[in-house]
Amino acid sequence: AQSVAQPEDQVNVAEGNPLTVKCTYSVSGNPYLFWYVQYPNRGLQFLLKYITGDNLVKGSYGFEAEFNKSQTSFHLKKPSALVSDSALYFCAVRPPRNRDDKIIFGKGTRLHILP
Amino acid sequence: NAGVTQTPKFRILKIGQSMTLQCAQDMNHNYMYWYRQDPGMGLKLIYYSVGAGITDKGEVPNGYNVSRSTTEDFPLRLELAAPSQTSVYFCASSRGPGTEAFFGQGTRLTVV
Numbered sequence: 001a002q003s004v005a006q007p008e009d010q011v012n013v014a015e016g017n018p019l020t021v022k023c024t025y026s027v028s029g030n031p032y033l034f035w036y037v038q039y040p041n042r043g044l045q046f047l048l049k050y051i052t053g054d055n056l057v058k059g060s061y062g063f064e065a066e067f068n069k070s071q072t073s074f075h076l077k078k079p080s081a082l083v084s085d086s087a088l089y090f091c092a093v094r095p096p097r098n099r100d101d102k103i104i105f106g107k108g109t110r111l112h113i114l115p
Numbered sequence: 116n117a118g119v120t121q122t123p124k125f126r127i128l129k130i131g132q133s134m135t136l137q138c139a140q141d142m143n144h145n146y147m148y149w150y151r152q153d154p155g156m157g158l159k160l161i162y163y164s165v166g167a168g169i170t171d172k173g174e175v176p177n178g179y180n181v182s183r184s185t186t187e188d189f190p191l192r193l194e195l196a197a198p199s200q201t202s203v204y205f206c207a208s209s210r211g212p213g214t215e216a217f218f219g220q221g222t223r224l225t226v227v
Contacts, residue, residue, distance in 0.1 A: 009155070032213045043119075043205055043218035044158075051213050090157065094212065102173065103148065103209075103216060107157035 002027045004093050006106035013081045014114050021076040021109045023091030032094040033074040034103070035065055037087045044090060050074060061085070081113045117141050121206050121219035128196040128226045136191040136222050138206030146209045147189040148216065149173075149181065151202040158205065164189055196226045 003026045013019040025031060032051050036044040048059025055067045065076045076089060091106040122137045140147065145166045150158040150173075160173030164183040178200060180192040189208075193200060203223050207216040 034215060036218075041221075043220045044207075044216075046215040046217070049213075049215055102160060102163065104160075105150075105158040107155065 002093070002095050002104060004091050004104050004106040006089075006091055006109045008109050009107075010110045010112065012112045012114060015083055016080055019078050019081045019085070019111065019113070021089050021091075021111060023074045023076065023106060025072050025074065025091075025093045027072075027093055027095045029095070030069075033065075033067060034092040034094075035059065035063070035074075035076050036090045036092060036105075037061075038090065038108070039087050047076070047089075083113045083115050086111055086113045119206055119208055119217050119219040121204075121222050123222060124220065125223045126225070128193075128224065130196060130198065130226060132196050133192070133194050134196070134224075136193075136204055136206075136224075138189045138191065138219060139187050140189075140206075140208040140217070141187065142208060142210075142217065143186060144208035144210050144217075145186065146211055146216075147183065148207045148209075149179070149189070149191045150205045150207065151175065152205060152221075153202050161191065161204075193224075198226050200224065201226045 005024045034049045035047040038044045050057050050067045058064045088108045090108045119140045148163045149161040159175045162181040164170045167186050170181050203221050205221050206219045209216040
């Protein structure tokens with residue numbers, strides 16, 4: 001079955017430190033991969049995506065993610081965390097050659113940036 | 116820039132009542148989706164549509180119905196509300212494969 005795993009329910013990082021939010025997927029072929037962020041009482045906002053090409057993709061608010069095909073991972077990273085980065089982060093995958101374009105989401109990881 | 120608009124924002128239903136959650140997008144997107152978000156469970160796909168007149172079931176379709184008569188609108192119908200349908204519902208749209216989805220602000224539904 002196709003799935004997305006975010007192994008950490010919560011990640012705590014001190015402000016100014018680098019952060020990583022982990023995501024692994026189980027999909028055959030080369031999927032499209034996404035990261036979204038959700039602030040309290042809001043809908044999800046798109047951060048970045050990987051379709052093809054360079055394994056390191058850059059997105060909004062200084063975030064980046066690295067696609068690793070051999071490890072089937074797409075971890076979200078930021079060199080220096082801000083308190084305002086505290087939010088709920090979702091990894092998502094769209095399986096390849098999926099005519100129905102179902103987007104599968106992970107359970108989410110809550111990121112706490114400590115001042 | 117309206118994007119994806121959901122109404123209402125909040126609603127309390129009694130068991131057995133019916134209601135329709137409205138979703139409209141003004142970006143001319145072909146693909147539209149309904150998700151529910153339960154605490155610690157991420158987003159579960161209820162129904163989706165790849166174009167006007169075409170709908171299909173997602174992971175958790177039971178107790179819901181949808182229609183897609185126009186490109187802009189994708190309403191979600193609850194026929195007989197149950198406490199298990201207490202959740203936050205999100206509508207989203209996208210241009211198509213490989214493109215990011217745009218989400219509405221959500222509808223918080225409580226069934227009592």
